[in-house]
Amino acid sequence: MIAELSHYALVLALALALMQTVLPLWGAAKNDATLMGVAEPVAIVNLAFVALAFAGLMTLYVGSDFSVLNVFENSHSAKPLIYKITGVWGNHEGSMLLWVLVLALFSAFVAAFGGNLPTRLRANVLGVQGLIAVAFLLFVLTTSNPFLRLTPAPAEGRDLNPILQDFGLAVHPPLLYLGYVGFSVSFSFAVAALLEGKIDAAWARWVRPWTLAAWVFLTLGIAMGSYWAYYELGWGGFWFWDPVENASILPWLAGTALLHSALVVEKRDALKIWTVLLAILAFSMSLLGTFLVRSGVLTSVHAFATDPTRGVFILAILAFFIGGSLALFAWRAPELKPGGIFAPISREGALVLNNLLLTAAAATVLTGTLYPLALEAITGEKISVGAPFFNRTVGPLMLLLLVLMPAGPLLAWKRGDALGAAQRLVFAGGIALAAVLLLYLTAGGSMIAAIGLFVAVFAIVGAITEFAERVLLFRVSAGESFARAIGLPRAAYGSIFAHAGIGLALLGVVAESNWSSERIVALEPGEQVSIGSFDLRYTGISRREGPNWIDAVGRFEVRRGGVTVAVSEPAKRVYLARGMPTTEASIHTFGLGQLYVTINDPVPESGRVSARIYWKPLVLLIWLGPVLMAIGGVLSLSDRRLRIGAPRRAGRVAIAPAE
Amino acid sequence: MRRFLLAMIATLALAGAASALEPGEMLKDPALEARARALTKTLRCMVCQNESIDDSNAPLARDLRVLVRERVAAGDSDDEVREFLVARYGEFILLEPRFSVRTWLLWGAPLLVIVLGGLGVAFALHGKRTAPAPLSDEEQRRLDAILNENNKL
Numbered sequence: 001m002i003a004e005l006s007h008y009a010l011v012l013a014l015a016l017a018l019m020q021t022v023l024p025l026w027g028a029a030k031n032d033a034t035l036m037g038v039a040e041p042v043a044i045v046n047l048a049f050v051a052l053a054f055a056g057l058m059t060l061y062v063g064s065d066f067s068v069l070n071v072f073e074n075s076h077s078a079k080p081l082i083y084k085i086t087g088v089w090g091n092h093e094g095s096m097l098l099w100v101l102v103l104a105l106f107s108a109f110v111a112a113f114g115g116n117l118p119t120r121l122r123a124n125v126l127g128v129q130g131l132i133a134v135a136f137l138l139f140v141l142t143t144s145n146p147f148l149r150l151t152p153a154p155a156e157g158r159d160l161n162p163i164l165q166d167f168g169l170a171v172h173p174p175l176l177y178l179g180y181v182g183f184s185v186s187f188s189f190a191v192a193a194l195l196e197g198k199i200d201a202a203w204a205r206w207v208r209p210w211t212l213a214a215w216v217f218l219t220l221g222i223a224m225g226s227y228w229a230y231y232e233l234g235w236g237g238f239w240f241w242d243p244v245e246n247a248s249i250l251p252w253l254a255g256t257a258l259l260h261s262a263l264v265v266e267k268r269d270a271l272k273i274w275t276v277l278l279a280i281l282a283f284s285m286s287l288l289g290t291f292l293v294r295s296g297v298l299t300s301v302h303a304f305a306t307d308p309t310r311g312v313f314i315l316a317i318l319a320f321f322i323g324g325s326l327a328l329f330a331w332r333a334p335e336l337k338p339g340g341i342f343a344p345i346s347r348e349g350a351l352v353l354n355n356l357l358l359t360a361a362a363a364t365v366l367t368g369t370l371y372p373l374a375l376e377a378i379t380g381e382k383i384s385v386g387a388p389f390f391n392r393t394v395g396p397l398m399l400l401l402l403v404l405m406p407a408g409p410l411l412a413w414k415r416g417d418a419l420g421a422a423q424r425l426v427f428a429g430g431i432a433l434a435a436v437l438l439l440y441l442t443a444g445g446s447m448i449a450a451i452g453l454f455v456a457v458f459a460i461v462g463a464i465t466e467f468a469e470r471v472l473l474f475r476v477s478a479g480e481s482f483a484r485a486i487g488l489p490r491a492a493y494g495s496i497f498a499h500a501g502i503g504l505a506l507l508g509v510v511a512e513s514n515w516s517s518e519r520i521v522a523l524e525p526g527e528q529v530s531i532g533s534f535d536l537r538y539t540g541i542s543r544r545e546g547p548n549w550i551d552a553v554g555r556f557e558v559r560r561g562g563v564t565v566a567v568s569e570p571a572k573r574v575y576l577a578r579g580m581p582t583t584e585a586s587i588h589t590f591g592l593g594q595l596y597v598t599i600n601d602p603v604p605e606s607g608r609v610s611a612r613i614y615w616k617p618l619v620l621l622i623w624l625g626p627v628l629m630a631i632g633g634v635l636s637l638s639d640r641r642l643r644i645g646a647p648r649r650a651g652r653v654a655i656a657p658a659e
Numbered sequence: 660m661r662r663f664l665l666a667m668i669a670t671l672a673l674a675g676a677a678s679a680l681e682p683g684e685m686l687k688d689p690a691l692e693a694r695a696r697a698l699t700k701t702l703r704c705m706v707c708q709n710e711s712i713d714d715s716n717a718p719l720a721r722d723l724r725v726l727v728r729e730r731v732a733a734g735d736s737d738d739e740v741r742e743f744l745v746a747r748y749g750e751f752i753l754l755e756p757r758f759s760v761r762t763w764l765l766w767g768a769p770l771l772v773i774v775l776g777g778l779g780v781a782f783a784l785h786g787k788r789t790a791p792a793p794l795s796d797e798e799q800r801r802l803d804a805i806l807n808e809n810n811k812l
Binding site: 235237240241242243342344352356357359360361363364367368371375379381382383384385386387388389392393394397520521522600601610612 | 679701708714752753754765769772777
């Protein structure tokens with residue numbers, strides 16, 4: 001009954017989405033307020049129905065109703081409750097339903113909080129959102145229905161893939177989807193702007209918070225996914241340039257560029273056409289990512305199912321939205337009036353450079369991900385494009401971006417003073433150089449490590465320099481600096497935090513790839529091994545039982561300077577339902593570094609294991625950096641000018657004196 | 660019973676997967692081992708999902724790791740090892756594709772975007788500076804209105 005009701009709710013949601021598409025767009029074209037007014041209530045009701053269907057699926061999972069095919073294939077009655085809940089989106093059908101839910105959520109948010117938007121813009125935006133919902137609801141209903149029944153109902157389910165039975169599944173996909181799908185709002189705003197043929201600073205001010213929110217979620221989602229892979233997959237890597245990771249980094253790169261270019265539109269009314277294109281591209285990248293992951297074109301840990309009809313369907317959605325929006329862009333963009341002019345050396349110029357480098361990085365990742373597919377289709381030749389390629393190409397682009405980053409905020413709008421900005425960064429450069437000399441000479445490393453370290457420290461101190469410049473630190477009294485710090489807009493803090501955050505992340509990456517130590521050893525009980533400043537004594541293995549798994553647990557006493565500081569218990573785990581083994585790493589944090597231990601091939605008779613032990617100094621920065629970036633995003637989002645919304649047109653306002 | 664279950668875990672673990680690089684596989688000479696290790700990180704485990712043979716726990720990856728170490732120990736240079744593997748398994752085994760007629764576009768993509776994008780930006784900036792957009796009629800009217808208002812004061 002629940003399955004059928006949920007299925008029906010989804011069908012109704014499709015009908016509502018059709019209404020949300022046709023009526024407001026038609027109304028906007030005819031300038032009919034009644035038709036345009038349909039958009040908001042329908043968007044909110046649409047969310048209610050999608051949420052109902054989603055809650056229905058969740059109920060089926062929690063109640064282990066194995067008469068539903070999707071539940072049978074991906075759940076098990078002995079599975080802990082949290083994984084019954086998160087298992088809802090741990091499979092193809094469920095995750096697409098989550099996609100649709102998040103889309104409905106964003107549409108409803110625009111409907112609920114878009115009160116200060118001009119009526120036509122709002123109607124157009126919601127109409128385009130509705131169209132996306134129609135496409136994906138059709139996809140779910142026709143190719144990926146999670147509510148199909150199975151007769152006779154089996155007594156037990158097949159369980160969820162053990163790798164997914166982790167807290168990470170509770171957070172990573174929802175965050176990622178909030179980011180992916182969040183860019184649909186920027187996309188809809190761009191298409192609406194093209195339909196109306198008008199873009200101004202107010203438009204940018206409306207788009208920016210949505211883009212920023214999506215970006216914050218995507219940043220956290222990617223970082224979370226990276227940490228999950230790091231502790232779950234058992235060899236301590238944090239980024240693999242897997243096609244699916246690439247699919248998530250693509251919208252991130254485009255979205256980051258969009259954030260910065262929208263700033264130029266908002267402040268200076270320039271770069272309008274480019275910004276619209278970026279908004280289209282960012283969501284296109286999200287769609288492409290969905291296609292790559294869901295179609296089975298790429299083999300990856302994330303590809304739950306490979307079914308050609310699904311691939312073709314998503315490809316059609318992809319072609320329709322990307323092709324349609326780009327065609328609209330080509331047709332209408334020339335009508336957009338170009339805005340303010342600026343000198344090459346200016347804040348605008350710096351942001352253009354930022355966009356150029358981010359776009360180049362995105363293009364490189366895109367090419368690298370699709371090239372093997374294209375080459376094989378054209379010539380039949382198979383090549384691999386893996387981590388070494390991306391490190392060698394995207395790496396330098398990002399380093400260049402980060403080394404130039406601190407200068408951007410120090411340049412004035414319209415016409416900047418390059419020499420002045422350089423002088424103000426001398427301190428940051430000095431600190432970075434000192435850090436290189438100190439750490440590099442003591443810890444050693446490659447030339448690339450030295451460059452990476454310099455750029456990371458320069459970016460971090462550069463962000464602090466921006467703060468110091470804004471509050472005139474040491475140039476006015478401490479009290480006045482403090483007053484200035486309080487008066488600083490939150491958006492300024494946002495940029496400082498985000499810029500420092502990416503610097504910290506780079507520092508973590510440099511440390512991880514250059515100063516980690518690794519031991520791969522075979523151990524008998526009682527044997528000892530040293531790594532970093534730690535001594536680990538292996539005491540043997542024992543057995544541990546969980547609700548749906550059995551562990552062979554190794555035990556290591558960790559000593560530092562003769563004092564026991566931790567007991568490390570890595571395990572080899574077997575999930576009974578699927579008989580699938582996983583490696584459960586044991587991780588202990590010391591400061592910003594982590595001691596990472598895994599075991600393999602336990603021999604129960606002798607207690608012999610082969611162990612991998614890593615000491616990774618500063619590794620936590622890799623994920624704390626993005627967290628800081630996300631905090632920056634939230635700060636910027638809470639800025640007064642975005643909270644209050646766009647100012648009224650200045651027509652009635654008295655003339656202000658020139659600044 | 661406890662023994663039995665542990666043995667079962669061990670067997671299951673072995674059956675499902677051996678593991679990534681094992682202590683027994685490693686070369687005695689640290690310099691050679693470091694070279695072999697770096698090499699194996701750039702070679703694809705061809706039956707896996709985007710894993711290098713160093714990371715992978717598939718039996719094939721293990722065989723390849725052993726093979727690479729044999730070649731390294733026998734005195735092959737890195738390029739010779741790669742050449743040997745490509746001759747056996749094709750270009751697919753290299754995670755970093757070699758520059759060739761087939762891959763120049765791949766390797767050139769970043770540069771191409773930077774150069775074309777840079778030219779586009781330069782062109783747009785130049786065009787904009789030589790020809791600032793004239794005021795529209797409405798803007799001209801508003802400007803006149805503002806100026807008149809100021810004159811009255």
